[in-house]
Amino acid sequence: xxxxxxxxxxxxxxxxxxxxxxxxxxxxxxxxxxxxxxxxxxxxxxxxxxxxxxxxxxxxxxxxxxxxxxxxxxxxxxxxxxxxxxxxxxxxxxxxxxxxxxxxxxxxxxxxxxxxxxxxxxxxxxxxxxxxxxxxxxxxxxxxxxxxxxxxxxxxxxxxxxxxxxxxxxxxxxxxxxxxxxxxxxxxxxxxxxxxxxxxxxxxxxxxxxxxxxxxxxxxxxxxxxxxxxxxxxxxxxxxxxxxxxxxxxxxxxxxxxxxxxxxxxxxxxxxxxxxxxxxxxxxxxxxxxxxxxxxxxxxxxxxxxxxxxxxxxxxxxxxxxxxxxxxxxxxxxxxxxxxxxxxxxxxxxxxxxxx
Numbered sequence: 048x049x050x051x052x053x054x055x056x057x058x059x060x061x062x063x064x065x066x067x068x069x070x071x072x073x074x075x076x077x078x079x080x081x082x083x084x085x086x087x088x089x090x091x092x093x094x095x096x097x098x099x100x101x102x103x104x105x106x107x108x109x110x111x112x113x114x115x116x117x118x119x120x121x122x123x124x125x126x127x128x129x130x131x132x133x134x135x136x137x138x139x140x141x142x143x144x145x146x147x148x149x150x151x152x153x154x155x156x157x158x159x160x161x162x163x164x165x166x167x168x169x170x171x172x173x174x175x176x177x178x179x180x181x182x183x184x185x186x187x188x189x190x191x192x193x194x195x196x197x198x199x200x201x202x203x204x205x206x207x208x209x210x211x212x213x214x215x216x217x218x219x220x221x222x223x224x225x226x227x228x229x230x231x232x233x234x235x236x237x238x239x240x241x242x243x244x245x246x247x248x249x250x251x252x253x254x255x256x257x258x259x260x261x262x263x264x265x266x267x268x269x270x271x272x273x274x275x276x277x278x279x280x281x282x283x284x285x286x287x288x289x290x291x292x293x294x295x296x297x298x299x300x301x302x303x304x305x306x307x308x309x310x311x312x313x314x315x316x317x318x319x320x321x322x323x324x325x326x327x328x329x330x331x332x333x334x335x336x337x338x339x340x341x342x343x344x345x346x347x348x349x350x351x352x353x354x355x356x357x358x359x360x361x362x363x364x365x366x367x368x369x370x371x372x373x374x375x376x377x378x379x380x381x382x383x384x385x386x387x388x389x390x391x392x393x394x395x396x397x398x399x400x401x402x403x
Contacts, residue, residue, distance in 0.1 A: 090360045091185060092162035093132060100356055101137040101156040102349060103166040105193065105235070106144040106268060110299065111323060111345050112167070115191075119165075119349030126357055134357060137161060144235045144268040146173035153177040157184050163360065165352040167192035171239040174198055187359055189366075191348045193240035201359060202366035204352055206374045208240045211341045212247020212293075214376060215320045218339030219252075219289050222318040226257030227288025230280050234268040234294050244293050244322060261287070266296050273297035274304045281307035292321035295328055298337075312336050324377050326389050332382040339401075342375035342385070346394055378402050 092098055102119045104112035116138050123134040137156060141148030146169040153164060154177055164181055167190065168174035174195035178188050182199045194203040219229070231248065233241045245263065252258045264280055266273035273296035281287060290308070292298070297305060298321065311317035312335070321328060324342030331337040344351070351372065358364040377385050380402040388396050 090363075092187075092360050096131065097133045097135060098163065098357065098360055099135045099137060099161045100163045100165060100353060101139060101153075101161045102352065103149070103152055103156070103164060104140045105149070105167050105169050105238075107140045107142055108270075109268060111295075111325060111343075112140075112348075114345040115348035115350075115352075117349065118346040118351075119353050122350045122353040126353070132357075132361065134353065136353070144169050144238075146170040149174070150177045153181060157181045157186055161186060163187040163189075163356045165189055165191055165349075165356060167348070168195045168198075168239065169193070169235055170237050171195045171197075172237075187356055189352060189355060191352050192343070193238055194369075195239065196368070202355065202368060202370050204348070204355065204370045205240065205372055206341075206343045207369075207371055208243035209247040209250075211322065211343075211374050212244035212249075213251040214247075214374065215244070215291055215322065215339070215341050216248045216251025218320045218341070218376070218378070219291060219318060220255065220258070222320065222338035223289045225255045228259050228261045228284055228286060229289040229291065230261055230284065230287055231263040232273065232277060232280075232290065232292045232294075232297070233263060233265050234296060236265045241293050248291050248293075258289075268294070268296060270296050270299045274300045277305055278307050281305075281311065287311070287317060289317065290319040290321075292319060295321050295323045295325060298327055298331060309336065324375055324385050326386060329377070329382045329386045329389070332377065332379055333386075335379075338378065340375075340377040340382075342377060344372040344374075344394070347372050376401055 102116065119136050123136045126134045139152055139156065141152055149169050150173065156164065164186055171194060175198040178195060178198035178200055181188050188200045189202050189204065190200045191204040231245060233245060261284055262280060264276040266276055277297050318338045320339040321337055322341050324340045328337060328340055332340060355366065375398055378401045381399040384396060384399055388394050
């Protein structure tokens with residue numbers, strides 16, 4: 048009996064000791080193998096090693112767009128030569144500035160399978176639907192020169208048109224003083240870029256109570272109509288002191304086409320500033336018919352647009368909603384240098400300051 052009690056006591060002690068021991072660690076599952084890093088997704092436009100870009104101006108009858116076309120083709124050739132992708136430019140537009148026709152042009156290039164579109168919009172609202180359809184079809188779209196802010200385009204490249212309009216106001220005030228009647232000439236009514244220039248100009252003169260904007264006339268981006276409405280305005284306001292040509296349309300006409308405008312200028316009674324810095328305008332500046340110019344980066348409309356589209360498709364680069372191209376201000380003191388830029392096709396030359 049005594050032995051049994053001793054045995055039971057030993058068992059109890061061993062049981063108690065086992066209960067005090069730490070629990071055995073649970074088996075650890077082997078670590079799952081690391082997932083391989085996802086390969087970057089290649090843009091579908093690169094599947095055939097060719098990037099096709101439709102470069103669409105407002106119309107085919109405007110020489111400033113021809114400069115941009117040359118820039119687009121130059122950049123496409125450079126990118127193609129550098130490889131590994133071939134870049135092709137489709138230059139297409141309606142004959143005249145017309146949003147319905149521009150819509151048809153955009154829909155047509157999307158149907159033909161372009162990879163990207165760079166477009167100068169005739170109307171900001173009218174461009175929304177065709178751009179949205181293009182984006183939905185996987186086409187990269189950016190605007191240049193004239194924007195459609197709510198269209199879904201990935202960026203707008205151009206001059207700050209509002210600031211350009213204010214700069215034009217400063218140039219005109221410098222030339223004519225702070226009193227007098229002023230008229231404005233625009234192109235297609237409603238075009239976003241032109242409306243912004245007008246808004247900037249009006250804000251630029253609003254603190255000059257002596258300056259009265261008597262009328263704004265439109266020429267629908269047509270040279271002959273531009274000549275007509277300028278001369279009609281000169282007839283209606285023979286005491287006009289200043290003009291702001293929001294674009295240069297009538298200046299493409301032969302000299303002598305606007306005798307009332309030319310006569311008032313020659314008499315010293317009329318001062319004019321204009322947007323753009325094309326060679327024909329520079330001749331007018333040097334001859335004393337224009338007192339100031341606000342210039343855009345026409346070459347860059349094509350050259351820079353193609354590079355930006357390429358960077359987005361090939362490198363996945365992102366852009367701010369607005370890409371400011373900058374602007375050039377020209378008067379009699381630096382018109383010769385701007386003319387040299389055109390002659391040499393070298394727009395990297397430094398432009399001297401305006402006259403004091």
